[in-house]
Amino acid sequence: MNGFPPADQILAGLSQALIVVDAEHLITRVNPSGEALLGTSAKNLVGRRVDQVLHFSDPRLDAALIERDISLTARGVMISGDDRRLGIVDFDIHPLASDTDWRLISLSPMPQDGPILESENDDSSNLAIRAPDILSHEIKNPLAAIRGAAQLLDRQLDETQKPLTQMITAEVERVVNLLNRMQTLSSNQPAQTKPVNIHTLIDRARRSTEAATGQAVKIKDKFDPSLPDALIDPDAMMQVLTNVLANAVDATRHLPNPEIRIITRYSFGASLSAQGENAAIRLPIQIMVCDNGPGVPAELEREIFSPFVSTKKEGQGLGLALVKKLMRDMNGRIRYDRENQYEMSRFTLFLPVAPKN
Missing domain, CATH: 1.10.287 (Helix Hairpins)
Structure with a gap:
């Protein structure tokens, strides 16, 4: 027989369970190994929310099931479904290359006589x-x-x-x-959030960054003086700002005319729906950190907030992953894009407003 076998035959022949999830977190396809692991047919699984079918003892993995832009791998974790234990598996979830709103989940069962990495009575912190x-x-x-x-x-x-x-x-x-x-x-x-004047933290982070470079880099700012207090964790926010500014310094380090800007503004557009909340949380406070460095390579743009992805030869790819985690802990978000008009890279931080007393 010439050519490759049909895709269905390839999926059927794989030993690991494969589950395809759409943008609404609904299961759209399960291979035979997935049916065997979950103990039910694809007919009974397709159309159900993946977080209602799969459950982990570690809540971080449960949260990963409904994160559209996450790429994550976990080894030797206990999984259950429909109130019964399914065993210990290697777990992987990542967006599809052809459409990043869709995700592929891979579950590879470990041998029953293999090492016991987790027990039912383990506290999740032991992981x-x-x-x-x-x-x-x-x-x-x-x-x-x-x-x-x-x-x-x-x-x-x-x-x-x-x-x-x-x-x-x-x-x-x-x-x-x-x-x-x-x-x-x-x-x-949970993050220890409280009302904070964001400009005070930005000024601290800027002075710290400039001091670390021996004043070789000057960071310009354009602040909106009418900006209300943000509801944030000040220590976490300081870490976010210093990480993003450090990236901007690294990106412009070898330029003859390095330029880094911090811009704040109030925008009515952004909001998010937090898990378990009916009302969307508005994120009108925006902090933009821009630099005239070369920017993130196109092939890495969708992965820069994933762990161990770095544009630096000596980088370990943990800084932006931590930034993303800290921002989400504060009900905020971060976005990267390229400002073509001014040929600058831009990280935008979206933050909630502190409620008025």
């Missing part, structure tokens, strides 16, 4: 990698020494030099808070 705990412990000790040295030095400086030691102390405290946050990211704790 978290313990490396951040060890790393935090090792980093906090030298940070305490740096903070103590800065405080001692502060006593010996005149008033014109003290802002530098105060910046060191503030940045050490921010890193400690970041380490604490890294240790609790896996526990899905």
Whole structure:
């Protein structure tokens, strides 16, 4: 026989369960291995919401089922369906290349005599990698020494030099808070949001970024002075801003005339529907960080917020993934695009307004 076998025959011959999900999170196709794993026919599965069919002991994986733009892989996780355990599987979900509103889920059962990576009585926090705990412990000790040295030095400086030691102390405290946050990211704790003047945080992040470059980069701003307070977690937002600004600095580092701008504005357009909420949350506060660097390669544009995707040779691809996570924890969103009119890359942060008392 010449040529390739039909697609249905290829899908039927695969050992891993494959599930195709559309833009409304509905199952549109299941291969025979998927029917066998789930214990029911494709006829009974097609048209159902995928998050009503599949359930994980880790809530982060449950959330991934209804994230349209996520690419995620998890190894050795317990899965259940229709109130019964289905076993331990390797799980993968990613958008289809031909239409990113559609997603493909792959479930590969592990042998029953294989290693036990999870038990029914495990707390979901036990799935978290313990490396951040060890790393935090090792980093906090030298940070305490740096903070103590800065405080001692502060006593010996005149008033014109003290802002530098105060910046060191503030940045050490921010890193400690970041380490604490890294240790609790896996526990899905809600963000500690409160009303914050976003321009104060932007100014802090800008001064910190400029100081880190030895004043080699000057960041211009164009603020909307009438902007209301945003409902955000200030430590998380500071981390978002410093990450995005650091990316802009890296993108323009070797340009003869680097240009970085921060623009704030109020827009009525953006909103999101939070899970479990009937009313959409409006996101009218916008922060745009623009730079005249080369931009993100076209083939990576849809993946830049995924873990381990980076445009830097030495990058590990965790910065923007963390930014996306922090923004979503605060009911915000982030978007990347290219401003062709001014030939600038642009990251736009969308934030909710703090309610009036």
